[in-house]
Amino acid sequence: MKLLKTALLPLFASALLVFVFTSCDPEPEVPNEEELITTVEYTLTSGAETVVLRFEDLDGDGPNDPVITGGSLTSNTSYSGSMTLLNEAETPAEDITTEIEEEDTEHQFFFSSTVTGLSIDYADTDDDGNPVGLQSTLTTGSAGGGSITIILRHEPAKSADGVADGDITNAGGETDIEVTFPIEVL
Amino acid sequence: MQAAKQTLKLLSQLKFCKTILILILLCHTYISKAQECNLFIEGRVLDETTQQALGFVNVIIQELNVGAVSDENGIFRIEDICPSHYHIFISHIGCSTKKLHLDIEENTFLEIYLDHTPISLDDIVIEGNAINKSAPNEAISKDEINDNLDKNLSALLENEAGVRSLKSGSTIGKPIIQGLYGNRLVIINNGVIQSGQQWGNDHSPEIDANVAKEIKVLKGAASLEYGSNNMGSLILIDPKSVDPVRHINGRAAYQFSTNGRGHNVNLQLQKANEGISWRGVGTFKRFGDAHTPDYYLTNTGFSELDGALLLEHNWAEKWFADVYMSSFNTELGILRGSHVENVNDLQTAFERDIPFYTNDTFSYQINAPRQRVHHHLVKATLSYFISDNEWVEIIPSFQQNRRKEFDIRRGGRSEQPSLSLDLNTSAIDIKYTKELDSGRKISTGSLTSITNSRNVPETDILPLIPDYASLTSGLFGSIAKDWGAFYADIGIRYDYVFQNVATFSNGFPKEIIRYRNHFHNIGIASLSSYSFEEDQSISLNIGFATRNPAINELYSNGLHQGVSGIEEGDPNLQVEQTIKSVLEYSYNPSPRFLLSSTLFYQYFFNYIYLSPTGEVRPTIRGAFPVFAYHQNNASIRGLDLSIQYSVTNAFIIESQVNILEGRDLDNDIPLIYMPSNRLGTKITYRYPRPFNFTKLNIDNFEISWDHTYIARQNQLLDSQDFAPTPEAYYLMGVKLSANFVFSSYSLRSFIQMENVLNERYREYLNRQRYFADELGRNFQIGLAISF
Numbered sequence: 001m002k003l004l005k006t007a008l009l010p011l012f013a014s015a016l017l018v019f020v021f022t023s024c025d026p027e028p029e030v031p032n033e034e035e036l037i038t039t040v041e042y043t044l045t046s047g048a049e050t051v052v053l054r055f056e057d058l059d060g061d062g063p064n065d066p067v068i069t070g071g072s073l074t075s076n077t078s079y080s081g082s083m084t085l086l087n088e089a090e091t092p093a094e095d096i097t098t099e100i101e102e103e104d105t106e107h108q109f110f111f112s113s114t115v116t117g118l119s120i121d122y123a124d125t126d127d128d129g130n131p132v133g134l135q136s137t138l139t140t141g142s143a144g145g146g147s148i149t150i151i152l153r154h155e156p157a158k159s160a161d162g163v164a165d166g167d168i169t170n171a172g173g174e175t176d177i178e179v180t181f182p183i184e185v186l
Numbered sequence: 187m188q189a190a191k192q193t194l195k196l197l198s199q200l201k202f203c204k205t206i207l208i209l210i211l212l213c214h215t216y217i218s219k220a221q222e223c224n225l226f227i228e229g230r231v232l233d234e235t236t237q238q239a240l241g242f243v244n245v246i247i248q249e250l251n252v253g254a255v256s257d258e259n260g261i262f263r264i265e266d267i268c269p270s271h272y273h274i275f276i277s278h279i280g281c282s283t284k285k286l287h288l289d290i291e292e293n294t295f296l297e298i299y300l301d302h303t304p305i306s307l308d309d310i311v312i313e314g315n316a317i318n319k320s321a322p323n324e325a326i327s328k329d330e331i332n333d334n335l336d337k338n339l340s341a342l343l344e345n346e347a348g349v350r351s352l353k354s355g356s357t358i359g360k361p362i363i364q365g366l367y368g369n370r371l372v373i374i375n376n377g378v379i380q381s382g383q384q385w386g387n388d389h390s391p392e393i394d395a396n397v398a399k400e401i402k403v404l405k406g407a408a409s410l411e412y413g414s415n416n417m418g419s420l421i422l423i424d425p426k427s428v429d430p431v432r433h434i435n436g437r438a439a440y441q442f443s444t445n446g447r448g449h450n451v452n453l454q455l456q457k458a459n460e461g462i463s464w465r466g467v468g469t470f471k472r473f474g475d476a477h478t479p480d481y482y483l484t485n486t487g488f489s490e491l492d493g494a495l496l497l498e499h500n501w502a503e504k505w506f507a508d509v510y511m512s513s514f515n516t517e518l519g520i521l522r523g524s525h526v527e528n529v530n531d532l533q534t535a536f537e538r539d540i541p542f543y544t545n546d547t548f549s550y551q552i553n554a555p556r557q558r559v560h561h562h563l564v565k566a567t568l569s570y571f572i573s574d575n576e577w578v579e580i581i582p583s584f585q586q587n588r589r590k591e592f593d594i595r596r597g598g599r600s601e602q603p604s605l606s607l608d609l610n611t612s613a614i615d616i617k618y619t620k621e622l623d624s625g626r627k628i629s630t631g632s633l634t635s636i637t638n639s640r641n642v643p644e645t646d647i648l649p650l651i652p653d654y655a656s657l658t659s660g661l662f663g664s665i666a667k668d669w670g671a672f673y674a675d676i677g678i679r680y681d682y683v684f685q686n687v688a689t690f691s692n693g694f695p696k697e698i699i700r701y702r703n704h705f706h707n708i709g710i711a712s713l714s715s716y717s718f719e720e721d722q723s724i725s726l727n728i729g730f731a732t733r734n735p736a737i738n739e740l741y742s743n744g745l746h747q748g749v750s751g752i753e754e755g756d757p758n759l760q761v762e763q764t765i766k767s768v769l770e771y772s773y774n775p776s777p778r779f780l781l782s783s784t785l786f787y788q789y790f791f792n793y794i795y796l797s798p799t800g801e802v803r804p805t806i807r808g809a810f811p812v813f814a815y816h817q818n819n820a821s822i823r824g825l826d827l828s829i830q831y832s833v834t835n836a837f838i839i840e841s842q843v844n845i846l847e848g849r850d851l852d853n854d855i856p857l858i859y860m861p862s863n864r865l866g867t868k869i870t871y872r873y874p875r876p877f878n879f880t881k882l883n884i885d886n887f888e889i890s891w892d893h894t895y896i897a898r899q900n901q902l903l904d905s906q907d908f909a910p911t912p913e914a915y916y917l918m919g920v921k922l923s924a925n926f927v928f929s930s931y932s933l934r935s936f937i938q939m940e941n942v943l944n945e946r947y948r949e950y951l952n953r954q955r956y957f958a959d960e961l962g963r964n965f966q967i968g969l970a971i972s973f
Binding site for chain 1: 525527542594641687688693694695803804807808
């Protein structure tokens with residue numbers, strides 16, 4: 001009998017806990033992802049001509065594919081390039097560009113291109129006199145096609161060999177952005 | 187009356203400590219009150235398991251600085267003793283030093299049982315009784331724990347056969363036993379299932395190993411008492427009862443490591459009382475950047491502050507209660523150069539000889555990326571002895587686990603955690619045990635626990651693991667019978683698991699999706715063992731267990747920082763099932779030779795594991811490979827072999843071989859994160875008795891020289907990893923240790939060198955292998971005063 005009592009006690013306790021428990025639901029808060037970058041806009045202007053290269057991925061690491069808009073450029077032309085970073089997951093969209101400006105010594109864009117004759121040079125410097133890349137100059141050569149890749153690194157070693165000239169090899173740091181745009185030079 | 191009390195005390199201790207049983211028989215044949223210092227202490231030392239006499243056991247009276255060594259019949263005798271209180275140390279090769287506190291007023295005869303075989307046929311904790319002979323288990327003794335203050339739990343366990351660590355750098359490690367780790371390996375801290383963030387490969391168990399008097403690895407399936415999800419192995423951390431010494435006693439230890447310039451301090455105090463007996467343990471550790479043979483591992487320091495308090499009370503001969511509280515707090519730096527984003531970054535990092543961000547100078551500073559972890563436990567045990575062989579235990583417990591991980595973030599957010607989890611677990615455990623006549627024993631009980639896990643909304647990042655609440659409620663029962671040479675037991679366990687989960691939808695905008703899951707887990711285990719020809723024994727352990735998919739396996743979603751991969755759970759995963767068989771054989775023809783071998787085979791139906799899907803997902807930060815949880819049939823099999831041979835009384839050779847293979851049987855490919863094969867040898871010279879050296883009384887003088895060879899993990903296919911697996915390596919270590927015995931205290935001291943050859947190597951089971959070498963040479967000194 002004693003054995004029966006001993007066995008009943010835990011059963012009763014468990015049943016009680018089950019009852020109490022089933023009434024509680026977790027209530028998570030949707031985080032406000034203010035650090036997220038959803039959109040990169042690289043605006044190229046030459047006189048009256050404006051080309052906007054745009055990469056937009058609203059679901060971040062989610063399964064939806066990003067929307068990539070490439071562009072057509074005129075051969076043998078010099079464009080001034082300006083970078084805009086947005087978080088469009090918020091309404092209204094948040095401008096992340098200012099965050100980069102404030103921490104310009106900790107950030108650097110790196111440009112590379114598969115288009116023959118196309119080159120991109122820095123047109124700005126941070127507080128230490130090193131390049132940032134929010135402002136740049138893009139120069140096209142002869143007609144052709146390919147792509148340009150833009151990488152933004154956080155905390156790169158800006159003083160490392162070649163980094164100030166735009167060579168990413170020794171830069172290190174975390175990749176905040178790595179986007180590739182199809183380009184046609186007409 | 188006296189005898190009854192003694193039995194009771196033993197029973198109450200059975201659960202907590204059974205390594206030493208001491209019977210004190212007072213001889214009344216001589217004059218009861220000695221006038222002069224002409225008393226003697228005589229005694230006999232026996233092996234607890236084999237009941238054989240133990241020779242060469244050192245027995246020392248601390249206060250008098252005198253001692254004796256037991257002869258081949260286990261007999262010792264110390265004469266010319268004055269009536270007083272004495273501390274007596276008993277030490278023997280292969281077991282930790284025991285301490286007794288005795289009031290000597292008459293001639294005294296002691297019968298001492300030592301659990302002397304390092305791989306002992308020890309009873310498992312569930313039944314905690316002499317009639318139980320479960321699968322041979324490995325135990326780590328107090329001395330070993332004490333000498334390794336700097337090591338985390340996992341590193342400490344690595345010395346044992348068949349145990350390895352899954353590491354992230356040198357400070358984060360989780361144990362792997364016979365290929366099982368994380369969600370598949372249960373850790374029991376003082377009778378309570380550790381409820382931490384076991385799912386993460388970069389999460390150490392949140393336990394200070396220094397609270398333990400013994401750490402045991404239970405292999406085999408006989409550990410049903412400890413809840414569901416136990417797939418065949420578990421780790422028991424046992425702080426044991428307060429030593430029966432009626433004045434404040436304890437131990438203060440300090441250790442220094444050159445690599446990392448690490449300081450370790452540990453203080454243990456205890457006192458046994460008529461009313462409430464108590465023990466307090468405090469640990470502090472502070473390490474800076476570790477060093478490989480060539481460079482500093484920048485930002486790999488850590489600090490740790492832990493405390494534990496145990497209170498015990500025994501009354502009315504029928505009740506025994508204890509309360510245990512522990513707090514574990516740590517802050518760990520993660521190698522700065524191992525923080526990478528996309529696959530290209532990982533490739534770049536891998537091609538470098540020295541990681542990015544390596545500083546030329548040493549620092550104690552811990553910056554992002556770092557982890558800050560707190561784990562608090564409160565538990566109580568209430569035991570009621572219905573009779574000497576029938577008792578009930580009720581164990582309520584509460585655990586709180588807080589984990590914050592800080593990454594390198596933009597806009598001054600590096601001080602804002604990118605992962606912040608609060609996990610609270612309440613449990614109540616009720617057990618009933620009855621020993622029947624003719625060597626039979628039954629035990630039964632129930633365990634109910636409630637877990638609440640919440641992402642603290644301070645990260646501004648989508649969580650990898652959703653918020654959830656879960657309930658587990660289970661019942662178990664087992665029966666054991668001992669026929670002497672033959673022993674058998676069988677047990678069964680059932681658990682109901684309910685998960686209430688709130689996840690976020692994958693797309694944009696985010697919505698909350700709720701899941702309510704019900705699972706049923708069943709465990710069946712049986713053990714039979716047979717001893718024959720006095721020196722051999724064989725045991726077969728067969729178990730079946732099911733494990734419900736864990737929250738991370740079902741719902742993790744997002745970028746797993748530092749692994750350069752997007753991980754996706756599968757809400758449709760099924761319960762994983764396993765059958766494990768363990769065959770053990772031991773041959774112990776003389777106290778000088780011991781061979782023990784374990785052969786195991788484990789088959790999994792629906793083994794849950796993370797594997798690449800082949801998809802490379804473009805994101806704004808570049809391309810990331812997508813990993814998803816899959817289920818396949820799998821097997822893990824292996825052999826652990828150990829041999830111990832005493833060439834002379836002073837000279838011991840120990841060797842270990844561990845071989846393991848894991849396979850995904852459906853795809854006919856190897857399983858990842860399986861340990862490679864290992865060969866280890868240790869040669870020890872131990873001076874067999876105490877001796878005097880320039881007025882110093884020295885005991886346990888020992889020199890050891892160990893060798894470890896780790897083979898390359900060459901089973902893996904190239905497509906299963908980002909980089910080729912590291913080469914095989916060989917490590918050598920030396921250690922010199924001795925105890926200096928003074929009248930009122932003893933001083934333990936050691937000097938040790940790890941990685942003597944300053945070998946450059948990387949280990950497959952260390953996630954840091956992509957970025958940096960393992961630690962170079964390390965000198966350590968340790969001092970500990972026992973009083």
